[in-house]
Amino acid sequence: MPVPKSEFGTLPPCDFYTPEELLEEDQMYTVYEIARLLQGLEPDAEIEAETEDILLDWAIPWIMVNADDLVVAEPRTDDEPGYYGLAA
Incomplete structure (x- = not known):
C-alpha cells in the first residue's frame, strides 16, 4: 500500500x-x-x-539499464555464472 512522503525524513x-x-x-x-x-x-x-536475494533485485535491473556500456562473458564452466565488464 502506498505511504505518504510525509512519513519519511529526507x-x-x-x-x-x-x-x-x-x-x-x-x-x-x-x-x-x-x-x-x-x-x-x-x-x-x-x-x-536472503540479503543476497534482495541485492540481486537491484543488480539485475542495473545491468539491464546499463547494458550498452557493458560486455558479457559466458561462464567458463557449467557451474559458474556469467561475467560482466565495461565495454571498451
Missing part, C-alpha cells in the same frame, strides 16, 4: 553508480559481485542468502 534522489564509477576497466564481475558493489560492499563480502 528523500534523497534515486542515484545509482554508472558502470564507469562501479567497475574496474580490466576486470569482469558476476551479477553477485555487482550486487555487492552497488551497496558499497567488497565484491567478495560474505552476506546472508
Whole structure:
C-alpha cells in the first residue's frame, strides 16, 4: 500500500553508480559481485542468502539499464555464472 512522503525524513534522489564509477576497466564481475558493489560492499563480502536475494533485485535491473556500456562473458564452466565488464 502506498505511504505518504510525509512519513519519511529526507528523500534523497534515486542515484545509482554508472558502470564507469562501479567497475574496474580490466576486470569482469558476476551479477553477485555487482550486487555487492552497488551497496558499497567488497565484491567478495560474505552476506546472508536472503540479503543476497534482495541485492540481486537491484543488480539485475542495473545491468539491464546499463547494458550498452557493458560486455558479457559466458561462464567458463557449467557451474559458474556469467561475467560482466565495461565495454571498451
